[in-house]
Amino acid sequence: MDEKPKRIVLSEEQKRSRRARSIAIALALGALVVLFYVVTLVKGPAVLNRPL
Amino acid sequence: MSLVSEGTEFAGSAGYGPSIASVGDYVALMKPRVMSLVVFTALVGVVIAPGHVHPVIGFTALLCIAVGAGAAGALNMWYDADIDAVMRRTSNRPIPRGRIAPGEALAFGIVLAAFAVGVLGLLVSWLAAALLAFTIFFYVVVYTVWLKRSTPQNIVIGGAAGAFPPVIGWVAATGGIAVEPCLLFLIIFFWTPPHFWALSLVRVDDYARARVPMLPVVAGPEETRRKILLYSIGLVPIGAAPWLLGYTQTIYGVTALLAGALMVAFAWRVRRERDGERAERAAHDLFAFSILYLFVLFAVLLVEGGVIGRAV
Numbered sequence: 001m002d003e004k005p006k007r008i009v010l011s012e013e014q015k016r017s018r019r020a021r022s023i024a025i026a027l028a029l030g031a032l033v034v035l036f037y038v039v040t041l042v043k044g045p046a047v048l049n050r051p052l
Numbered sequence: 053m054s055l056v057s058e059g060t061e062f063a064g065s066a067g068y069g070p071s072i073a074s075v076g077d078y079v080a081l082m083k084p085r086v087m088s089l090v091v092f093t094a095l096v097g098v099v100i101a102p103g104h105v106h107p108v109i110g111f112t113a114l115l116c117i118a119v120g121a122g123a124a125g126a127l128n129m130w131y132d133a134d135i136d137a138v139m140r141r142t143s144n145r146p147i148p149r150g151r152i153a154p155g156e157a158l159a160f161g162i163v164l165a166a167f168a169v170g171v172l173g174l175l176v177s178w179l180a181a182a183l184l185a186f187t188i189f190f191y192v193v194v195y196t197v198w199l200k201r202s203t204p205q206n207i208v209i210g211g212a213a214g215a216f217p218p219v220i221g222w223v224a225a226t227g228g229i230a231v232e233p234c235l236l237f238l239i240i241f242f243w244t245p246p247h248f249w250a251l252s253l254v255r256v257d258d259y260a261r262a263r264v265p266m267l268p269v270v271a272g273p274e275e276t277r278r279k280i281l282l283y284s285i286g287l288v289p290i291g292a293a294p295w296l297l298g299y300t301q302t303i304y305g306v307t308a309l310l311a312g313a314l315m316v317a318f319a320w321r322v323r324r325e326r327d328g329e330r331a332e333r334a335a336h337d338l339f340a341f342s343i344l345y346l347f348v349l350f351a352v353l354l355v356e357g358g359v360i361g362r363a364v
Binding site: 008010013014017018020021024032035036038039042043 | 074
Protein backbone atom coordinates (compact mmCIF):
# COMPACT_ATOMS: atom_id res chain seq x y z
CA MET A 1 0.00 0.00 0.00
CA ASP A 2 2.99 2.29 0.54
CA GLU A 3 4.00 1.93 -3.10
CA LYS A 4 4.61 5.32 -4.64
CA PRO A 5 3.13 5.96 -8.11
CA LYS A 6 5.65 6.12 -10.94
CA ARG A 7 6.24 9.68 -11.96
CA ILE A 8 7.80 11.39 -14.90
CA VAL A 9 11.07 13.27 -14.80
CA LEU A 10 11.25 15.98 -17.41
CA SER A 11 14.57 16.50 -19.14
CA GLU A 12 15.98 20.04 -19.28
CA GLU A 13 14.91 20.31 -22.94
CA GLN A 14 11.36 19.22 -22.08
CA LYS A 15 11.22 21.76 -19.26
CA ARG A 16 12.49 24.54 -21.51
CA SER A 17 10.03 23.77 -24.29
CA ARG A 18 7.13 23.44 -21.84
CA ARG A 19 7.99 26.85 -20.36
CA ALA A 20 8.18 28.42 -23.83
CA ARG A 21 4.81 26.90 -24.79
CA SER A 22 3.23 28.10 -21.54
CA ILE A 23 4.47 31.64 -22.14
CA ALA A 24 3.15 31.54 -25.72
CA ILE A 25 -0.29 30.38 -24.54
CA ALA A 26 -0.35 33.09 -21.85
CA LEU A 27 0.56 35.76 -24.40
CA ALA A 28 -2.10 34.50 -26.83
CA LEU A 29 -4.79 34.56 -24.14
CA GLY A 30 -3.67 38.02 -23.01
CA ALA A 31 -3.84 39.24 -26.59
CA LEU A 32 -7.34 37.80 -26.91
CA VAL A 33 -8.48 39.70 -23.79
CA VAL A 34 -6.98 42.94 -25.15
CA LEU A 35 -8.61 42.30 -28.55
CA PHE A 36 -12.08 41.83 -27.01
CA TYR A 37 -11.56 44.96 -24.88
CA VAL A 38 -10.47 47.13 -27.81
CA VAL A 39 -13.24 45.88 -30.12
CA THR A 40 -15.79 46.58 -27.38
CA LEU A 41 -14.48 50.17 -27.15
CA VAL A 42 -14.54 50.55 -30.95
CA LYS A 43 -18.04 49.16 -31.43
CA GLY A 44 -19.56 50.73 -28.33
CA PRO A 45 -23.25 49.84 -27.97
CA ALA A 46 -23.15 48.38 -31.50
CA VAL A 47 -21.09 45.47 -30.18
CA LEU A 48 -24.34 43.53 -29.85
CA ASN A 49 -25.42 44.36 -33.40
CA ARG A 50 -23.71 41.79 -35.62
CA PRO A 51 -24.81 41.48 -39.23
CA LEU A 52 -25.62 38.02 -40.52
CA MET B 53 -0.85 17.00 -7.50
CA SER B 54 1.42 16.76 -10.48
CA LEU B 55 2.69 13.47 -11.75
CA VAL B 56 5.37 15.27 -13.73
CA SER B 57 8.03 15.38 -11.06
CA GLU B 58 10.02 12.23 -10.40
CA GLY B 59 10.48 8.68 -11.68
CA THR B 60 10.79 7.47 -15.27
CA GLU B 61 12.29 9.77 -17.90
CA PHE B 62 10.33 10.01 -21.16
CA ALA B 63 11.74 10.48 -24.62
CA GLY B 64 9.47 13.12 -26.13
CA SER B 65 6.60 13.53 -28.55
CA ALA B 66 7.56 10.66 -30.83
CA GLY B 67 7.40 8.30 -27.86
CA TYR B 68 4.11 9.86 -26.65
CA GLY B 69 5.81 11.19 -23.51
CA PRO B 70 5.98 14.84 -22.45
CA SER B 71 6.25 17.07 -25.48
CA ILE B 72 9.54 18.53 -26.67
CA ALA B 73 7.79 20.70 -29.25
CA SER B 74 8.95 24.31 -29.36
CA VAL B 75 6.75 27.28 -30.18
CA GLY B 76 8.45 27.31 -33.59
CA ASP B 77 7.26 23.76 -34.24
CA TYR B 78 3.66 24.86 -33.65
CA VAL B 79 4.18 27.87 -35.92
CA ALA B 80 5.51 25.52 -38.63
CA LEU B 81 2.41 23.36 -38.13
CA MET B 82 0.30 26.34 -39.21
CA LYS B 83 2.03 26.59 -42.63
CA PRO B 84 3.12 30.24 -42.21
CA ARG B 85 3.90 30.74 -45.93
CA VAL B 86 0.39 29.66 -46.92
CA MET B 87 -0.96 31.84 -44.12
CA SER B 88 0.86 34.89 -45.50
CA LEU B 89 -0.76 34.42 -48.93
CA VAL B 90 -4.16 33.90 -47.30
CA VAL B 91 -3.78 37.08 -45.22
CA PHE B 92 -2.69 39.07 -48.28
CA THR B 93 -5.63 37.99 -50.45
CA ALA B 94 -8.06 38.48 -47.54
CA LEU B 95 -6.61 41.97 -46.99
CA VAL B 96 -7.42 42.81 -50.61
CA GLY B 97 -10.99 41.60 -50.02
CA VAL B 98 -11.28 43.90 -46.99
CA VAL B 99 -9.66 46.94 -48.65
CA ILE B 100 -11.59 46.90 -51.95
CA ALA B 101 -14.94 46.42 -50.20
CA PRO B 102 -17.20 49.49 -50.36
CA GLY B 103 -17.68 51.64 -47.30
CA HIS B 104 -15.45 52.23 -44.31
CA VAL B 105 -14.13 49.46 -42.10
CA HIS B 106 -12.66 50.42 -38.74
CA PRO B 107 -8.99 49.34 -38.73
CA VAL B 108 -9.48 47.34 -35.52
CA ILE B 109 -12.36 45.39 -37.05
CA GLY B 110 -10.38 44.84 -40.26
CA PHE B 111 -7.38 43.67 -38.24
CA THR B 112 -9.57 41.32 -36.20
CA ALA B 113 -11.03 39.82 -39.36
CA LEU B 114 -7.58 39.26 -40.88
CA LEU B 115 -6.26 37.78 -37.62
CA CYS B 116 -9.16 35.30 -37.47
CA ILE B 117 -8.75 34.37 -41.15
CA ALA B 118 -5.00 33.85 -40.58
CA VAL B 119 -5.59 31.68 -37.50
CA GLY B 120 -8.30 29.75 -39.36
CA ALA B 121 -5.84 29.09 -42.19
CA GLY B 122 -3.27 27.98 -39.63
CA ALA B 123 -5.81 25.62 -38.08
CA ALA B 124 -6.57 24.11 -41.48
CA GLY B 125 -2.82 23.71 -42.07
CA ALA B 126 -2.35 21.93 -38.73
CA LEU B 127 -5.28 19.57 -39.40
CA ASN B 128 -3.91 18.90 -42.89
CA MET B 129 -0.50 17.99 -41.42
CA TRP B 130 -2.18 15.76 -38.84
CA TYR B 131 -4.05 13.76 -41.48
CA ASP B 132 -1.26 13.75 -44.06
CA ALA B 133 1.58 12.82 -41.68
CA ASP B 134 2.04 9.47 -43.45
CA ILE B 135 2.35 11.16 -46.85
CA ASP B 136 4.59 13.92 -45.49
CA ALA B 137 6.99 11.35 -44.04
CA VAL B 138 7.81 9.83 -47.44
CA MET B 139 8.00 13.06 -49.48
CA ARG B 140 11.30 14.96 -49.58
CA ARG B 141 9.54 18.35 -49.63
CA THR B 142 7.54 17.63 -46.47
CA SER B 143 9.59 15.10 -44.48
CA ASN B 144 10.97 17.92 -42.33
CA ARG B 145 7.54 18.92 -41.01
CA PRO B 146 7.00 18.74 -37.21
CA ILE B 147 5.00 15.46 -37.11
CA PRO B 148 7.26 13.33 -39.38
CA ARG B 149 10.27 14.68 -37.45
CA GLY B 150 8.71 13.48 -34.18
CA ARG B 151 8.58 16.98 -32.68
CA ILE B 152 4.79 17.01 -32.34
CA ALA B 153 2.60 13.95 -31.73
CA PRO B 154 -0.32 13.53 -34.19
CA GLY B 155 -2.86 13.87 -31.37
CA GLU B 156 -1.30 17.17 -30.29
CA ALA B 157 -1.56 18.50 -33.84
CA LEU B 158 -5.20 17.41 -34.06
CA ALA B 159 -6.09 19.11 -30.76
CA PHE B 160 -4.14 22.24 -31.73
CA GLY B 161 -5.94 22.47 -35.08
CA ILE B 162 -9.41 21.96 -33.60
CA VAL B 163 -8.86 24.52 -30.82
CA LEU B 164 -7.47 27.11 -33.25
CA ALA B 165 -10.34 26.54 -35.70
CA ALA B 166 -12.92 26.94 -32.94
CA PHE B 167 -11.28 30.15 -31.68
CA ALA B 168 -10.89 31.63 -35.18
CA VAL B 169 -14.51 30.98 -36.17
CA GLY B 170 -15.94 31.93 -32.76
CA VAL B 171 -14.01 35.21 -32.45
CA LEU B 172 -14.74 36.21 -36.07
CA GLY B 173 -18.45 35.59 -35.46
CA LEU B 174 -18.58 37.38 -32.10
CA LEU B 175 -16.51 40.42 -33.05
CA VAL B 176 -17.03 40.86 -36.81
CA SER B 177 -19.72 38.92 -38.67
CA TRP B 178 -21.38 35.53 -38.34
CA LEU B 179 -21.68 35.19 -42.13
CA ALA B 180 -17.91 35.67 -42.44
CA ALA B 181 -17.43 33.18 -39.60
CA ALA B 182 -19.67 30.64 -41.35
CA LEU B 183 -17.64 31.06 -44.55
CA LEU B 184 -14.39 30.61 -42.60
CA ALA B 185 -15.78 27.45 -40.97
CA PHE B 186 -16.82 26.14 -44.39
CA THR B 187 -13.38 26.92 -45.82
CA ILE B 188 -11.63 25.00 -43.02
CA PHE B 189 -14.07 22.10 -43.50
CA PHE B 190 -13.53 22.16 -47.26
CA TYR B 191 -9.74 22.15 -46.99
CA VAL B 192 -9.53 19.50 -44.28
CA VAL B 193 -12.40 17.13 -45.08
CA VAL B 194 -13.18 17.62 -48.79
CA TYR B 195 -9.61 18.22 -50.03
CA THR B 196 -7.27 16.54 -47.52
CA VAL B 197 -9.32 13.55 -46.40
CA TRP B 198 -11.34 12.87 -49.56
CA LEU B 199 -10.00 14.31 -52.81
CA LYS B 200 -6.22 14.37 -52.31
CA ARG B 201 -5.86 10.58 -52.16
CA SER B 202 -8.64 9.66 -54.56
CA THR B 203 -8.58 11.77 -57.75
CA PRO B 204 -6.14 13.69 -59.99
CA GLN B 205 -8.71 16.51 -59.88
CA ASN B 206 -7.81 16.95 -56.18
CA ILE B 207 -6.24 20.38 -56.47
CA VAL B 208 -8.74 21.58 -59.09
CA ILE B 209 -11.70 21.19 -56.72
CA GLY B 210 -9.64 21.61 -53.55
CA GLY B 211 -8.36 24.92 -54.90
CA ALA B 212 -11.67 26.45 -53.82
CA ALA B 213 -10.43 26.40 -50.23
CA GLY B 214 -7.56 28.73 -51.10
CA ALA B 215 -9.89 30.96 -53.11
CA PHE B 216 -12.24 31.80 -50.23
CA PRO B 217 -10.10 34.24 -48.13
CA PRO B 218 -10.79 37.39 -50.24
CA VAL B 219 -14.50 36.53 -50.15
CA ILE B 220 -14.36 36.18 -46.35
CA GLY B 221 -12.49 39.49 -46.15
CA TRP B 222 -15.15 41.22 -48.26
CA VAL B 223 -18.00 39.70 -46.20
CA ALA B 224 -16.25 40.69 -42.96
CA ALA B 225 -16.06 44.29 -44.22
CA THR B 226 -19.56 44.60 -45.70
CA GLY B 227 -21.67 41.92 -44.02
CA GLY B 228 -22.78 40.64 -47.45
CA ILE B 229 -21.58 39.18 -50.73
CA ALA B 230 -21.21 40.74 -54.21
CA VAL B 231 -19.86 40.06 -57.71
CA GLU B 232 -16.36 41.50 -57.09
CA PRO B 233 -15.20 39.02 -54.40
CA CYS B 234 -16.59 36.20 -56.55
CA LEU B 235 -14.27 37.37 -59.36
CA LEU B 236 -11.32 37.25 -56.96
CA PHE B 237 -12.46 33.74 -55.99
CA LEU B 238 -12.45 32.70 -59.66
CA ILE B 239 -8.96 34.15 -60.25
CA ILE B 240 -7.44 32.10 -57.40
CA PHE B 241 -9.55 29.05 -58.32
CA PHE B 242 -8.27 28.98 -61.92
CA TRP B 243 -4.74 29.97 -60.88
CA THR B 244 -4.37 27.01 -58.48
CA PRO B 245 -4.18 24.09 -61.01
CA PRO B 246 -1.30 25.44 -63.17
CA HIS B 247 0.47 26.57 -60.00
CA PHE B 248 0.32 23.16 -58.29
CA TRP B 249 0.72 21.06 -61.43
CA ALA B 250 3.95 22.92 -62.19
CA LEU B 251 5.19 21.95 -58.73
CA SER B 252 3.98 18.35 -59.11
CA LEU B 253 5.86 18.03 -62.43
CA VAL B 254 9.07 18.71 -60.50
CA ARG B 255 8.07 16.45 -57.59
CA VAL B 256 6.41 13.66 -59.55
CA ASP B 257 8.60 10.94 -57.98
CA ASP B 258 7.76 12.19 -54.52
CA TYR B 259 4.01 12.07 -55.20
CA ALA B 260 4.28 8.63 -56.82
CA ARG B 261 6.19 7.25 -53.81
CA ALA B 262 3.53 8.69 -51.48
CA ARG B 263 0.77 7.23 -53.73
CA VAL B 264 -0.87 10.63 -54.15
CA PRO B 265 -2.74 10.61 -57.49
CA MET B 266 -1.52 13.97 -58.74
CA LEU B 267 -2.14 14.55 -62.45
CA PRO B 268 1.46 13.82 -63.62
CA VAL B 269 1.42 10.54 -61.66
CA VAL B 270 -1.92 9.37 -63.05
CA ALA B 271 -2.15 10.92 -66.54
CA GLY B 272 1.56 11.50 -67.19
CA PRO B 273 3.67 14.66 -67.66
CA GLU B 274 2.47 15.22 -71.25
CA GLU B 275 -1.21 15.52 -70.31
CA THR B 276 -0.25 17.64 -67.31
CA ARG B 277 1.67 20.06 -69.55
CA ARG B 278 -1.33 20.29 -71.90
CA LYS B 279 -3.71 21.06 -69.02
CA ILE B 280 -1.29 23.60 -67.52
CA LEU B 281 -1.32 25.47 -70.82
CA LEU B 282 -5.13 25.29 -71.13
CA TYR B 283 -5.70 26.58 -67.60
CA SER B 284 -3.10 29.33 -68.12
CA ILE B 285 -4.87 30.48 -71.31
CA GLY B 286 -8.21 30.40 -69.47
CA LEU B 287 -6.70 32.43 -66.64
CA VAL B 288 -5.98 35.43 -68.91
CA PRO B 289 -9.62 36.60 -69.36
CA ILE B 290 -10.53 35.54 -65.82
CA GLY B 291 -7.61 37.55 -64.41
CA ALA B 292 -8.72 40.56 -66.44
CA ALA B 293 -12.43 40.08 -65.63
CA PRO B 294 -12.59 42.71 -62.84
CA TRP B 295 -11.43 45.28 -65.42
CA LEU B 296 -13.48 43.87 -68.34
CA LEU B 297 -16.61 44.12 -66.17
CA GLY B 298 -15.79 47.69 -65.18
CA TYR B 299 -14.88 47.19 -61.56
CA THR B 300 -11.26 48.40 -61.76
CA GLN B 301 -9.14 51.01 -63.51
CA THR B 302 -7.18 50.48 -66.72
CA ILE B 303 -3.91 49.95 -64.84
CA TYR B 304 -5.31 46.73 -63.39
CA GLY B 305 -6.55 45.58 -66.81
CA VAL B 306 -3.18 46.21 -68.47
CA THR B 307 -1.33 44.50 -65.60
CA ALA B 308 -3.66 41.49 -65.68
CA LEU B 309 -3.34 41.09 -69.46
CA LEU B 310 0.46 41.45 -69.41
CA ALA B 311 0.87 39.09 -66.45
CA GLY B 312 -1.56 36.65 -68.06
CA ALA B 313 0.41 36.71 -71.32
CA LEU B 314 3.61 35.99 -69.38
CA MET B 315 1.87 33.15 -67.55
CA VAL B 316 0.88 31.63 -70.92
CA ALA B 317 4.45 32.11 -72.18
CA PHE B 318 5.86 30.25 -69.15
CA ALA B 319 3.23 27.52 -69.61
CA TRP B 320 4.11 27.26 -73.31
CA ARG B 321 7.76 26.80 -72.33
CA VAL B 322 6.72 23.98 -69.97
CA ARG B 323 4.81 22.38 -72.87
CA ARG B 324 7.79 22.70 -75.22
CA GLU B 325 10.63 21.62 -72.88
CA ARG B 326 9.89 17.96 -72.20
CA ASP B 327 13.12 16.34 -71.15
CA GLY B 328 15.84 16.58 -68.56
CA GLU B 329 17.00 19.58 -66.65
CA ARG B 330 15.46 22.12 -69.05
CA ALA B 331 11.99 20.63 -68.50
CA GLU B 332 12.46 20.74 -64.74
CA ARG B 333 13.68 24.33 -64.92
CA ALA B 334 10.70 25.36 -67.07
CA ALA B 335 8.25 23.83 -64.57
CA HIS B 336 10.06 25.45 -61.66
CA ASP B 337 10.05 28.84 -63.41
CA LEU B 338 6.31 28.60 -64.05
CA PHE B 339 5.72 27.68 -60.40
CA ALA B 340 7.76 30.70 -59.24
CA PHE B 341 6.14 33.06 -61.75
CA SER B 342 2.63 31.91 -60.83
CA ILE B 343 3.23 33.16 -57.27
CA LEU B 344 4.42 36.50 -58.64
CA TYR B 345 1.38 36.61 -60.97
CA LEU B 346 -1.11 36.33 -58.12
CA PHE B 347 0.85 38.72 -55.92
CA VAL B 348 1.05 41.41 -58.62
CA LEU B 349 -2.64 41.23 -59.54
CA PHE B 350 -3.77 41.48 -55.93
CA ALA B 351 -1.16 44.15 -55.15
CA VAL B 352 -2.55 46.34 -57.95
CA LEU B 353 -6.06 45.81 -56.60
CA LEU B 354 -4.78 46.78 -53.16
CA VAL B 355 -3.19 49.96 -54.51
CA GLU B 356 -6.35 50.87 -56.36
CA GLY B 357 -8.00 50.56 -52.96
CA GLY B 358 -11.74 50.96 -52.83
CA VAL B 359 -12.07 51.64 -56.58
CA ILE B 360 -13.89 48.34 -57.18
CA GLY B 361 -16.39 49.05 -54.45
CA ARG B 362 -17.05 52.62 -55.57
CA ALA B 363 -17.66 51.49 -59.16
CA VAL B 364 -20.71 49.48 -58.14
